[in-house]
Amino acid sequence: MLRASSRNDQLLTALALAAHVWLLPACGGGGGELDASVGAVDAARDASTDASTPADALVEEDAEVAVDAEVAADAEVAVDAGPPDAGPPPRCTATPCESVTTTVGRLRTLDECAFALRAESSFEEGRARADALLDRLGTAGLGGHRTLTQVLGQLNRTGRAGLTSETRTRLSGLSPVGFRWNTGDDAVDYWYPQGITGQGSSLLVSWYHKTDARPTRGARLSLVDVSDLANPRYRHLLLVDPEDTARGYGPAEYDGGGALHAGGIAWVGDLLYVADTSRGLRVYDLSRIAEVANTDDTTRIGLAGGRADAHGYRYVVPRIGRWVNAGGCNARFSSVAVSEIGGQPALAVAEYRADDANGKVVAWLLDGDDLRVEGDRAWAVGAALAGQTRVQGTARVGDAWYLSSSSQDGSNGRLYRATPAGTTSVNWVYGAEDLYRDPRDRLWTAAEHPNRRDVVAIPRPR
Helix, strand or coil: CCCCCCHHHHHHHHHHHHHHHHCCECCCECCCCCHHHHHHHHHHHHHHHCCCCCCCCCCCCCCCHHHHCCCCCCCCCCCCCCCCCCCCCCCCECCCHHHCCCCCCCCEEECHHHCEEEECCCHHHHHHHHHHHHHHHHHCCCEEEECHHHHHCCCCEECEECCCHHHHHHCCCCCCEEEECCHHHHHCCCEEEEEEEEECCEEEEEEEECCCCCCCCCEEEEEEECCCCCCCEEEEEEEEEECCCCCCEEECECCCCCECCCCCEEEECCEEEEEECCCEEEEEECCCEEEECECCCCCCEEEECCEEEECCCCEEEEEEEEEEECCCCCCCCCEEEEEEECCEEEEEEECCCCCCCCCEEEEEEEECCEECCECCEEEEEEEEECCCCCEEEEEEECCEEEEEEEEEECCEEEEEEEECCEEEEEEEEECCCCCEECCCCEEEEECCCCCCCEEEEEECCC
């Protein structure tokens, strides 16, 4: 090998090494998750510069009773990622993504450079649409802007302390804590809980409207105060999409119709990221919550006839944008969770596959409330094939991917800790879904099946 005999030679050598490392095959097995490339780019940089109401009654002033009581009318710290200025986005070769496979129990690392996202439209325009909706409601005397703190002061449902005996037995020895919804929300068969996230002493849980009827009521959130798990209090809010139409807003549905599954949610600052299965991540703004005037008709949504409705709910949370796939290997967004890579905050998503272990897990860095962008793309900083079936949720901590999988031990779930070196697991709940890692380093999930809907956390397995 030729010795670099001058400063320029050193720079050229380092840049050549960086270029060689970046040219990794897209979605090939064994990507280095930026370790080598970061070192090469850092070497180049050094050569040139030297230098994150009671629930059971279900009768309340805002008439959510019709939604929940009726029979459904419509039937840690990581070391493996580079610094924010780790260089330009990578260029990847076009290896077919699906040609890479794995087997059950084997996490197989992928080359993250092939997973990119882009903003579908301007987030500033999305915020402007949400603000216009707030102004329209206020001007018409039909509601207006409310803060999250104000909504937390209006919680009108009370959950039940503790967990079912089934869950306590299943998680024996794992120090589980949690609560159950009120009896109506626990039993309702046309709203199914899916995603879970939180900040401080508050949780958010997403539910989708499970129905074959069209249109649907979309997806809702439960805002839960868990400061006292012996007395969990909560309220439902509806996710909405502002529209440039007479009605002004509609439910959260897929582009082709049907209720948004909302299989995972991640609360970052004022923003709520919601999994949009085949497209990407929808972004809702919790600083722009609106109160609507009318709550006595669960079939209506929008502004019409001197009314402002939201399927019987008092509060709505508006969408302001969406991140969509823009890489050579498209991710599928079955869940999303706030995570941490290289000591930096990130979002991690998982792809659900029922019958094989090739579902992808991918992570992108955050920059404040937003995804970190290089050029006009958010580039992934970690990717792998999960090596487990039925992954309903994931969270990345250090070099480990935590995987919440349903129906692993018969109908019961398992919680896996997967690294390139191997996988371990513990018992998990029946109906396990999305994951949330709280400030006390516990992992939460919200079980989905009627009458067995424990919202449960255990200390993160090591």
